[in-house]
Amino acid sequence: xxxxxxxxxxxxxIQEVVHEAxxxxxxxxxxxxxxxxxxxxxxxxxxxxxxxxxxxxxxxGYEQTYTAEGWHERLxxxxxxxxxxxxxxxxxxxxxxxxxxxxxxxxxxxxARTAQYLKGLTDADLDRIVDHRWNPPVxxxxxxxxxxxxxxxxxxxxxFVRGL
Numbered sequence: 001x002x003x004x005x006x007x008x009x010x011x012x013x014i015q016e017v018v019h020e021a022x023x024x025x026x027x028x029x030x031x032x033x034x035x036x037x038x039x040x041x042x043x044x045x046x047x048x049x050x051x052x053x054x055x056x057x058x059x060x061g062y063e064q065t066y067t068a069e070g071w072h073e074r075l076x077x078x079x080x081x082x083x084x085x086x087x088x089x090x091x092x093x094x095x096x097x098x099x100x101x102x103x104x105x106x107x108x109x110x111x112a113r114t115a116q117y118l119k120g121l122t123d124a125d126l127d128r129i130v131d132h133r134w135n136p137p138v139x140x141x142x143x144x145x146x147x148x149x150x151x152x153x154x155x156x157x158x159x160f161v162r163g164l
Contacts, residue, residue: 003126007118007144014052014151015111018045021158022100031097034161041158043096045103046075047085048154053110054084055147059130059140060117071106 001009022030022045030042039047050066057064066072072081075098079085085092126141138146 003123004118004121007121008115010148011052011111011114011118011151014048014148014155015107017152017155017159018048018107019104021045021155021162022103025100025162027097027099029162030100030103031094032161032164033093034164037090038161039093039157040096041161042098042103043085043088043093044154044158044161045107046077046096046098047088048151049103049107049110050084051150052114052147054082055143056110056114056117059143062113062117065106065110065113069109071109075102075106 021041025041027042031040033040053064053066062068067081077098078095079092121140126139126144128140129137130140130143131138
């Protein structure tokens with residue numbers, strides 16, 4: 001297994017959990033928030049997808065799927081197109097009202113673009129600096145692991161909320 005295949009498998013596992021957490025749910029279930037204060041399934045899936053879209057597009061030098069394919073308009077959320085959900089208030093979380101088909105559609109579009117990008121990666125690519133704002137600067141390998149970790153945590157949280 002090479003670097004590209006390993007990463008494709010890892011991101012494919014996120015896709016499986018996202019589908020399991022969302023498919024078959026109505027909007028009321030997607031918007032349910034633990035104790036009326038926690039993050040809803042809809043917000044968690046939207047947020048993890050935005051993070052993956054934003055971070056990989058930046059690292060890969062391509063336009064985010066959110067804007068390039070019109071997902072910002074289709075989802076109709078009251079946020080700036082650059083918003084990824086970081087630092088959202090309880091009111092912001094509550095405003096994410098998106099049907100399952102659109103959440104899955106956006107996630108799958110981002111996953112397809114992610115897979116396209118990952119297919120071309122080599123071991124040497126992982127050492128490329130993608131963010132100089134940190135000390136030490138962030139490499140592509142570190143950024144990919146960060147996105148995987150964040151996405152898996154949020155997908156697991158969505159699955160937990162579904163189980164409630």
